[in-house]
Amino acid sequence: MSDLEYIFHPKSIAIIGAKSQPLSATNYFFLNPLIDFGYEGNIYPVNPKASEISGLKAYPSILDIPGPVDHVTCGIRADLTPQLMRECVAKGVKVVHLYTSGFSETGREKGISLEKEIIKIARQGNIRVLGPNCLGIYCPTSKISFKSSFPKDGGNVGFLCQSGGNSIDIVELGNARGVRFNKVVSFGNASDINEAEILEHFTGDPEIKIIVGYMEGTRDGNRLIKALQKAAKIKPLIILKGGITEAGTQAVASHTGSLAGSNVVWESLFRQLGVTQVNDMDELIDLVLLFQHSMPPQGRKIGIIGSSGGSSVLLTDICEKENLTIPPFPDEVKSKLREILSEEADPGTTMRNPVDLASSTPNPTIFSPILKTIADYNGVDLILIYINVSFGWDNGTNVLATMQTESLIETTRELDKPVAVVVRHTGIPESSTFAFGIQESLLQAGIPVFPSFDRASRALDRFVRYYEAKQHRK
C-alpha cells in the first residue's frame, strides 16, 4: 500500500482560521463537517481572537495546542501561510491542507513564489501539502468531510479532483444516483501531493474498486502516464479532462495554473492506456453506476423493452448512434413473446426488438416472462428497459410503474446479463419525485438507472468498450 494511507486517518485536526460566525467558508467546509460527521479525533479551531468556537476550545496559534496535531487545514490569507508553515514544522504536523487560494493559480509572480516558499518549508519539516486552492479530503469511514450534507456511508469509489467545486458537484450527483465514495481528494494546485501520487495510492487501495478523476493538467507528465497506465490495468479508471478546447485551456490556466495541453494528445493517451474519458459530470456518474452494479457484458448486442412505438424508434436510433447493435429477435423468440402477450397484445405491440409493450403494459404480470424470454436469448448481451412515469400516471402516483419496478427487481436477480433502466418523467416536481423513488428502489436492488435514452446508451457503449479494450490488450 502507498505511503499516503495515513493522510486519510489523522488522529487530530487543527482548523486554522475557524471563526465564531458559523457560516464563514472555513467553518462551513471544514469545522462544521467534522462536527456533523462525528469525527472521533481531536478538533482544534485556531483563531487568536476567539476562545471558543462551535463549542470547542479555540487556540491562538497551533503552537498553543497541548497535544500533537496530525493534520492542519488552513483557511487564512495566502500571505500569512509561510509563518503558519514554520509553526507546523515546529509542531511536528504531518499534513497541511491549504484551502487558501492566491498562489500559482493567479499566474502572478507573487503567488508563484509564495507557493514555492510554502513547499520549501514543508519539505524541511517532512510535511506533506495538499493544495493550495482545494477542499482536501472526504473520507466517510474516517468521518472527515468538506460538506456536512455529504453521505456518511462510504462506498468503493476513489475520486481525485483538481477542482473543489466540481468535487462537491460530483459527490452530490453521485449521492442522488446511489454512488458512494471511499476516498475523495480535492487537490487544487497539486504543489506537493499531486494527481499521480493519489492515483498510485488508489490503485493499491483494496477498498477502492473504481477510480474516477477530474483533471485539468499536470506538472509531472511522466509520472502521471505511468500512474494512469498502472491504475487502468487494475481498476476501471474514468477521467473527466477539463480544458480540452482552446478556450477551455485558457480557463484552466486561470483556475489551477495548470498546463492543460492538447486534447488530441490526451485523448489518444487515454485510449492507449485504457482510461475511459467522459465529457461531463453526468456521464462520469452514469458510467460509475454501470461499473458499480453490472457484471461484465459479453458484447454490445442489446435487447430493448420499450414503452410506446414512437419512443422505441427514438431509443433504437440513439442506441445505434452509440454503436450498440439492436438485433431483430428471431422467430422463436418472437413467437414466445407473442404467446406471453397473446391475451393482451393490441395491434400496436411490436415484438421485433424493441419489444414495444404499448398498451399491453397495464398487465404487469407479463413483464417478468417477457424480460426472461429476452434474457434467455443468446443473441443479446445487454438489456435496456424503458419506464415512462407519465404512462399510467394517475393522481400523483403510478401503480403500473410501481408494479413494473417490483417485477423488474424480482426478475433481474435471476439474470446473468447487465440490465439498465431508463426512467423518464415529465419534469414537473411530483413526476420527478415519483421517478426518484422508482430509481431508489431499482438502485437498492443493484439495477442502474438513467434519466434519458442518450445518457443510457452512451454509458452502455463506454462500459462495453472498456471490456472490449481490455480483451484486446490481453
Add this chain to the structure above:
Amino acid sequence: MSDLEYIFHPKSIAIIGAKSQPLSATNYFFLNPLIDFGYEGNIYPVNPKASEISGLKAYPSILDIPGPVDHVTCGIRADLTPQLMRECVAKGVKVVHLYTSGFSETGREKGISLEKEIIKIARQGNIRVLGPNCLGIYCPTSKISFKSSFPKDGGNVGFLCQSGGNSIDIVELGNARGVRFNKVVSFGNASDINEAEILEHFTGDPEIKIIVGYMEGTRDGNRLIKALQKAAKIKPLIILKGGITEAGTQAVASHTGSLAGSNVVWESLFRQLGVTQVNDMDELIDLVLLFQHSMPPQGRKIGIIGSSGGSSVLLTDICEKENLTIPPFPDEVKSKLREILSEEADPGTTMRNPVDLASSTPNPTIFSPILKTIADYNGVDLILIYINVSFGWDNGTNVLATMQTESLIETTRELDKPVAVVVRHTGIPESSTFAFGIQESLLQAGIPVFPSFDRASRALDRFVRYYEAKQHRK
C-alpha cells in the same frame, strides 16, 4: 388560410367505443379530456351496450344521434371501421379520427387493404380522415385534448407528430419548461391528412409562430419538401426525425408503416431547406424555448457568468465544442468587473470570461452590475448564466439563488441580447423541486432555462445557426 382550420373547431364530437369503465383507453384519451377541458360543443358517446357514459347520454350508433356530428373519434376494433365509415358518410360527418390501430402499420395485407377501404369510403362522403393509429387533436383554445392533464392555456407553437406516445411526451416536457402549444396533431399512418398538409396549414396559421414536428417518414415526398421549404422560410421549423439509423428505419416500418428513407438524404434536405433537425425530444423543447423567448442573436460570441472555477472550465469546453466563441474580455471590461467585485473578490475570482464569481456570489447586489457590464460589451452576442442550486443550499432552501434569480429577472428586462440560464441541482427531490421553482420564475420573466451545460450550449448553437443560415439564404 388553409382548408384545415375547421378540423380544429368542431361543434360536436362523437366518441365511438366510449365505455362505462372510465379507465378504458378511449375514455382516457378522448372522452374524459373533453369533459375535463369543458369542451363547449355536443359530446356524444357511442356504444350499443350503454345508455349513459360519464353522465352523458350514450347512443347505440352514430345514426341514432339527433343533431349533426362534425367530428368522430373512433376507438373500436379495426375490422369494425368500414361499417362505421359508411355510417359517418350517411350522417354527414366532416372529420373521422381513427385512434384504432391494426392497419397499414402492421405490414400485413389485411391491414393495408382495410386502410385503403376506409379512405375510399371517406372520399365518397367528403370526409377527411386523421390517422389511423394516432391520438388526433389537442387544441386548447377549442378545449379539445387527448390528455386531461395537458395545459388548458394555449401558446404559439404548432406541433405535428407521427407518434401518439411522443406527442404526449413532448407536450408534457414542454409544459414543465413553460412551452405552450396552439395546435397539436398526432397523425399516425397519415392515410389522408398527412404531415405535408398539416405543415401547410401551420405555415399559414397566424396563431402559430413556431412549428415543431416528429416525423418518421412520408408517402408524398414532393409535397412534403415543398411544404418544409415554404414553412421554414416563414417560421422557425424544428424537426425530430425518427428512424435515422438502419435499425431505427426498421423500427419505423413496424411502428407507422412509413418508409423512413436514408438519414443522409434527410439531413442534407433539412439543411438546404432551413429546417433545424434535432436529436431528441429534450433538444426539441430546448430549442423551442429559445425561439419562444429570445430575440434574434447578432452572432455566436458568448459571455459567461460562472459559479466556480471548475464548472467554468467545463462550461467553456462545452460551449466551444458547440462552436460558440468565448472571447476573453478586454482590459476595460475586466477592470470594470474588478471594480464591482473589489470588496468581494477572493483570489479565486476570475474575470477573463467566464467571470467566475466563486465565493463572491454571496453578495447578490454585485450580480446585476456584472451582468450589465458584460451585456454592454459589444464583443458579446449572447449571455449564459450558471446557477448551481447546491451552492448556498441551506436547510431545504437557497436564499442566494433566490436573490440571484430576482436580480437576474430585474436586470435582463433592460438588456438587448439573448440571455440563457443553466440551473443545476443535485438530483435529490428537494433540490430538483427548488430548481423547478427558480426555473418557473425565470420562464415567467421570459428567460429560457436549461438543465445542463451541454443542453444549453447545443440549443444556443442551433439557435444562432438558424439565423446565420437565414442571413445566408437572403
